[in-house]
Amino acid sequence: MKISGIAKSIVSGVAAGATAAVTAVQDGALTTGEGVTIVLAVLGAWGITYAVPNKQASRNL
Numbered sequence: 001m002k003i004s005g006i007a008k009s010i011v012s013g014v015a016a017g018a019t020a021a022v023t024a025v026q027d028g029a030l031t032t033g034e035g036v037t038i039v040l041a042v043l044g045a046w047g048i049t050y051a052v053p054n055k056q057a058s059r060n061l
Contacts, residue, residue: 009050016045 020041024034 005050005054008054009046012045012049013042017042 017038020034020038024030024038
């Protein structure tokens with residue numbers, strides 16, 4: 001199964017953003033600082049995930 005680097009980045013960004021958002025709205029309000037944290041979590045996940053290459057499939061003959 002081959003997954004592109006962009007697809008991995010999008011999924012990881014959505015997961016990181018959702019996790020940060022759920023944590024941020026526990027008190028019922030979203031502050032500017034919490035919004036910045038969500039954005040940074042998404043951007044960080046995108047960058048780190050895109051930078052790490054996929055593992056090459058090994059061939060067993």
